[in-house]
Amino acid sequence: MQPTVSSHDLALRLSAFATLSEALDYAARGDTGVNFYNGRGELYAAISYRDLRDQACSLAQRLCGLGIERGGRIAMVAETTPDLVRFFWACQYSGHVPVTLPASVHLGGHGAFVSQLRGLLESCKAEAAMAPADLLPFLKEAAIGLDLRLVGSPEAFYQLPPANIELVEAASHETAYIQYTSGSTRFPRGVVIDHATVLTNINDMALNGLKLNDQDRFATWLPFYHDMGLVAFVIMPMATQRSVDFIGTREFAMRPRLWPELMSRNRATISSGPPFGYDLVARRVRAKDIEQWDLSNWRVACVGAELIRPGPLRRFAEAMASAGFDPNTFVACYGMAECALAISFSPLGEELVLDNIDTEHLQKRQEARSVSVEQAEQQGIRLAQHVDCGPLLPTFEVSIRDDKGRILPDRQCGTIFLRGPSVMSGYFQNPEATREVLSSDGWLNTGDIGYLVGGHLFVTGRQKDMIIIHGRNIWPQDLEYVAKRFPGVRYTDVAAFAVTMDDDEEKAAIVVQCRERDPVKRAQLVHDLKGEIRAEFGIDCLVELVPPQTLPRTSSGKLSRSRAQLDFLERNRRQARPADNDDASFSTLTLLPKRSVEVAHQAQRIA
Amino acid sequence: MEKYEDIVQALFEDLSRFRREKINLSERTDLVADLGMESINVMELLQEIEDRYDISIPLNIMPDIRTVEDLARQIQHLTIDRA
Numbered sequence: 121m122q123p124t125v126s127s128h129d130l131a132l133r134l135s136a137f138a139t140l141s142e143a144l145d146y147a148a149r150g151d152t153g154v155n156f157y158n159g160r161g162e163l164y165a166a167i168s169y170r171d172l173r174d175q176a177c178s179l180a181q182r183l184c185g186l187g188i189e190r191g192g193r194i195a196m197v198a199e200t201t202p203d204l205v206r207f208f209w210a211c212q213y214s215g216h217v218p219v220t221l222p223a224s225v226h227l228g229g230h231g232a233f234v235s236q237l238r239g240l241l242e243s244c245k246a247e248a249a250m251a252p253a254d255l256l257p258f259l260k261e262a263a264i265g266l267d268l269r270l271v272g273s274p275e276a277f278y279q280l281p282p283a284n285i286e287l288v289e290a291a292s293h294e295t296a297y298i299q300y301t302s303g304s305t306r307f308p309r310g311v312v313i314d315h316a317t318v319l320t321n322i323n324d325m326a327l328n329g330l331k332l333n334d335q336d337r338f339a340t341w342l343p344f345y346h347d348m349g350l351v352a353f354v355i356m357p358m359a360t361q362r363s364v365d366f367i368g369t370r371e372f373a374m375r376p377r378l379w380p381e382l383m384s385r386n387r388a389t390i391s392s393g394p395p396f397g398y399d400l401v402a403r404r405v406r407a408k409d410i411e412q413w414d415l416s417n418w419r420v421a422c423v424g425a426e427l428i429r430p431g432p433l434r435r436f437a438e439a440m441a442s443a444g445f446d447p448n449t450f451v452a453c454y455g456m457a458e459c460a461l462a463i464s465f466s467p468l469g470e471e472l473v474l475d476n477i478d479t480e481h482l483q484k485r486q487e488a489r490s491v492s493v494e495q496a497e498q499q500g501i502r503l504a505q506h507v508d509c510g511p512l513l514p515t516f517e518v519s520i521r522d523d524k525g526r527i528l529p530d531r532q533c534g535t536i537f538l539r540g541p542s543v544m545s546g547y548f549q550n551p552e553a554t555r556e557v558l559s560s561d562g563w564l565n566t567g568d569i570g571y572l573v574g575g576h577l578f579v580t581g582r583q584k585d586m587i588i589i590h591g592r593n594i595w596p597q598d599l600e601y602v603a604k605r606f607p608g609v610r611y612t613d614v615a616a617f618a619v620t621m622d623d624d625e626e627k628a629a630i631v632v633q634c635r636e637r638d639p640v641k642r643a644q645l646v647h648d649l650k651g652e653i654r655a656e657f658g659i660d661c662l663v664e665l666v667p668p669q670t671l672p673r674t675s676s677g678k679l680s681r682s683r684a685q686l687d688f689l690e691r692n693r694r695q696a697r698p699a700d701n702d703d704a705s706f707s708t709l710t711l712l713p714k715r716s717v718e719v720a721h722q723a724q725r726i727a
Numbered sequence: 728m729e730k731y732e733d734i735v736q737a738l739f740e741d742l743s744r745f746r747r748e749k750i751n752l753s754e755r756t757d758l759v760a761d762l763g764m765e766s767i768n769v770m771e772l773l774q775e776i777e778d779r780y781d782i783s784i785p786l787n788i789m790p791d792i793r794t795v796e797d798l799a800r801q802i803q804h805l806t807i808d809r810a
Contacts, residue, residue: 159783199786223786227769228759230790254787370786373770374777400767590767651760658766 123166123386124153124363132334134326134360138292139315141212143359148173152363155386156202159371161378165202169358176209181282183214186269188247190215190288191295195241197251197259198345199223200368203274205354207250208344212296213287219244219298219310220345223255224658225370230258232656237262243308244298244548250274292316298548299347299457307595310548311347311457321460321542322356324513329453329465330390330420338364339388341372341379341397346591348392348425351461376400377409380440384413392422392453394591399432402439416444420468424453425591426626427579428507430474447471454509454579458557458564459516459542464577466510473508475578486522488531488571488578506578516540519563520572530573535583536566585681587618587628589659594628596681599661602652603632606645615671615684619662628653628661631688633668664688729780729806734799737779741772742795754796780806 130150137143153168167175183194196207198220211218221240225233237259241249246268251259253273263271270276290296296318298310326332338357342349349369357364365386367378379401383391398421423433437447452466466472479502481489488506496503512518519527520534528534539562546554557565567586570579587594596616603614613633618626630649636642646663653661672683739752745768750761758764764772773784782805792798 225786225789226759226766227764227789228757228791228793233790254785257787258790370770373767374774404771648760650763651757654759654763654765658769660763660765 121163121166123155123163123365124168125151126337126363126386127335128152128361130361132332132361134332135323137319137359139212139290139294140209140296140319140355140359141290143319144169144173144176144209144212147358147361150361152357152361154202154205154357155363155365156200157365157367157378157382159368159375159378161367161381161385167202167205169361172205172209175206177213177287178282179206179210179277180214180287181284182277182280183210183216183248184283184285184287185281186248188216188269191217192247193217193219193244193298195219195221195244195246195249197221197223197237197249197255198343198350199252199255200341200344200366201252201274203250203252204344207274207277208297208350208354209358212290215288215290215294216247217295217298219246219300220350221249222300222345223343225255226655226658228655229658234258234262238266239308240300241266241268243300244310248277250277290315292319297350299350300345301347301457301593307597309550309553311544312546312548313457313460313544317542317544318351318355318460319359320515321462321513322351322359324515324542325352325356325462325465326360328513329451329462331468332360332362336360336362336390336419337386337388338362338390339366339379339382339386340364340391340393341367341369341382342393343369346425347457347461348455348591352392352422372397373400376404377406380405380413380415380443381409383415383418384443387414387417389417390420390422391418392420392424394425395423395429395432396426396590398423398436402432402435405439410440410443413440413443415440416446418445418449420451421449422451422453422465424455426588427581428452428472428509430472430505430507433472452507452509454577456566456568458544458566459538459540460544462513463516463538464510464512466508473576475506475508475573476503477506477580478502479504482533486528486533488533488573488580490531504580506580508573509577509579511575512538512577513542515542518572518577520570528571531571533569533571533580536568536570536577536579538564538566585617587616587626589618589626589628594657594659596628599628599630599653599657602656603630603649605652606649608636609634612679613668613671615679615681616661617681617685617688619685619689628659629664629685629688630661631664631666631671631684633670634665635668636665664692666691729803731799731803734802735795738776738795738799741775745772752795754794754799756795757793758795758798759793776802782806782808 128151147169156165158164194216198204208218248270256273292315296315301309340353344350365382433450448469454464455462476491478489478491517539519537522534543564567583569581569583585596599616600614616630619629621627649663672680788801
């Protein structure tokens with residue numbers, strides 16, 4: 121089997137597609153396509169866009185035969201497989217809306233996986249749902265009692281009788297897909313993206329962010345249920361007639377060397393990942409692997425999905441230098457599902473720019489004052505480093521605003537607001553959540569905090585409470601919910617938030633008000649809660665037990681997570697090794713605030 | 728087919744590298760709740776197991792594995808299929 125080619129005779133066309141199906145019709149005239157590699161690095165499926173279009177149209181006929189009305193949702197557990205890609209494109213031809221569901225399978229996480237799937241099926245009101253055969257039992261369990269027309273394996277759908285009707289082409293304002301911003305079971309938010317929105321963003325990225333050419337080839341391990349995986353590696357390569365190579369996310373996590381190996385094998389030029397992905401490669405690859413790779417064709421290595429830390433990138437670049445990897449390949453990106461995907465890119469082929477900020481000045485003045493490292497050392501100034509995420513893509517308007525909505529000048533830190541044709545129409549059937557972030561005149565409150573310098577964006581933290589670990593969004597409410605299930609823990613007894621550890625890793629922390637005095641029972645609660653969180657979310661967290669009445673509330677009685685976080689840091693910073701803590705893992709850690717600048721910002725707001 | 732006892736013994740050795748606190752490992756040890764294994768460590772462990780026994784661990788068995796014994800039984804089962 122041979123992978124699809126990187127270049128062909130079909131003229132590169134980056135724009136002027138009205139719909140995704142029109143873009144695939146064009147790509148189908150060339151020879152490029154999608155390629156799937158297994159955990160041993162072997163190619164097991166190579167499908168040209170020509171064949172993919174035929175397969176998608178055939179499946180579309182079968183979906184139409186199910187009698188689901190136009191715009192009806194078809195949910196799919198998004199493992200990295202050819203089936204997922206066929207289903208996604210089939211929906212574009214059949215007029216249905218694909219919803220990719222996370223395949224977040226953790227050790228001991230049976231119940232959590234099923235309830236997550238169920239929450240999403242209910243939220244998007246799916247009419248049909250697909251899972252790969254091996255995960256189908258979980259999906260079936262999740263769908264018990266829900267009124268779906270079909271819950272089946274890909275095979276079950278392929279065997280349906282075709283409707284034999286003429287497929288109706290989509291209009292550019294029709295919904296192309298729904299993207300869930302986190303796998304939250306309690307607060308699912310489905311971003312609704314129409315054809316014009318995603319194609320505008322892809323066009324903007326291809327022309328201005330990546331400057332795509334007719335030799336480019338994509339490769340990724342990112343999951344298809346993540347916006348970066350879906351938009352940048354399933355939709356964009358197709359809409360720009362480029363070939364793309366895939367390995368599964370789990371295969372990458374098991375054998376990180378598969379990523380650079382894949383880049384080397386077909387001389388791929390574009391890939392991306394969160395900092396943790398680069399870190400995993402740097403920590404786990406062996407010298408004898410690196411010798412065999414040629415990464416000199418890799419021209420864009422996007423870094424995004426979580427706040428960018430320079431350390432892992434430096435380690436990756438050093439490890440890969442002998443394979444021809446150029447550190448100027450790194451491109452810092454800022455984006456979010458609410459804008460289809462990308463908002464800004466740092467300039468191609470240039471070194472990442474770091475801005476050293478005086479944290480104390482920021483706290484007092486909300487101003488990001490740049491200070492040289494030497495000056496900081498001489499004057500004892502505490503610094504925070506932020507990466508230049510580059511100019512905004514041209515279709516965006518940006519403004520940085522303070523709490524009262526006033527627009528701030530350069531270097532003043534505030535909430536990032538955006539407007540433009542790539543902004544979503546709203547969250548699916550959730551007008552309340554939509555109103556919270558989207559104004560009637562089209563401005564999106566990103567919930568992120570940052571500042572501008574000469575049109576370049578620097579992101580310093582988050583205003584919203586979202587916890588981001590390994591590029592995955594986790595709502596604190598979901599962690600708190602787990603704690604509230606324990607006997608004796610009351611509804612108002614819990615606060616969850618993120619802290620940054622001394623190794624620059626973000627970590628979840630949970631503070632629980634506890635009336636229990638028996639140290640054995642207290643230790644048991646900490647142990648069990650940590651265990652439940654790991655089973656449900658696959659992450660480690662810090663647990664702190666505090667006396668009742670400790671957690672801060674706002675004047676309206678609502679829990680203040682940002683203040684709970686500050687209190688937590690204050691309590692645990694005072695004693696470098698708190699001896700009386702019930703959670704033993706505290707003793708080995710130095711705690712830092714979650715992004716020093718953001719905490720400074722919040723401290724200012726409280727004052 | 729690998730012997731169950733041998734698999735358990737090898738797992739104990741693997742796991743001792745991942746645990747942060749001193750814990751007496753037994754077949755009943757809960758991999759997630761007792762050992763604090765995050766998903767990224769689990770992946771590294773599974774890779775070592777796959778390479779050692781030349782097996783491929785299917786994704787769908789993971790949600791129902793909780794203890795060392797659960798994992799060892801599944802490995803043993805997979806090594807039967809291999810032969």
